[in-house]
Amino acid sequence: MAANTQGITDLQLELWNTGNSEIAKQLYSEHAERSDPNGREPIRHRGVHQIASFVAEVRTAFPDFKLHLKESVAEGDHVAFHWTVTGTQKGEFQGIPASGRHIEFSGMSLDRLRDGKVVSEHVYFDRLALLEQLGAAPANAAAGGAS
Numbered sequence: 001m002a003a004n005t006q007g008i009t010d011l012q013l014e015l016w017n018t019g020n021s022e023i024a025k026q027l028y029s030e031h032a033e034r035s036d037p038n039g040r041e042p043i044r045h046r047g048v049h050q051i052a053s054f055v056a057e058v059r060t061a062f063p064d065f066k067l068h069l070k071e072s073v074a075e076g077d078h079v080a081f082h083w084t085v086t087g088t089q090k091g092e093f094q095g096i097p098a099s100g101r102h103i104e105f106s107g108m109s110l111d112r113l114r115d116g117k118v119v120s121e122h123v124y125f126d127r128l129a130l131l132e133q134l135g136a137a138p139a140n141a142a143a144g145g146a147s
Helices: 002-018 021-027 048-061 127-134
Strands: 028-036 043-046 066-075 078-088 102-114 117-125
Touching (some): 002 021, 002 078, 021 028
Antiparallel strands (some): 066 078, 078 102
C-alpha cells in the first residue's frame, strides 16, 4: 500500500496545484464521490468530471491555489491526508465576489481506494475561518463577535 499511497499523494498534489483535469481521471474512479460537509448544504461531487470541474472552479477563483500535504496515513483501503492550502481570491467563489484576499487554512481528507483510484473522499476544514479570511463573515464570529 505504501507505493500506492505515494502515487495517490503525488496525483493529489499535481491535480490541485496545476488544475490539470487529466490528472483527475488518473486519481479518481469514474463514479467517485467527493463530499464536503462545510457548506450551508453539504457539497457532493459525483464522478470524475464533477470533481475536475470543482477543482477548475477553485483554481479560477484562486489562480495561485497551492495544496501542501503535511502528512498522510494509510490503513487498509483508506488514506488520510492532513493538508494546508494557500491562495489569493481573484475571482468569484461560491457566490463570494473576488476579494483579493490571501487565504491559508488546514484541513483533512479521508480517501477510500479501490483498484488504485479514489472511490470516495470526505473533506473536512474550518469553513468559518475561510469565510472570515475572505471578508464574507465577521471576524471572531465563532466567539459570538466578542472581543
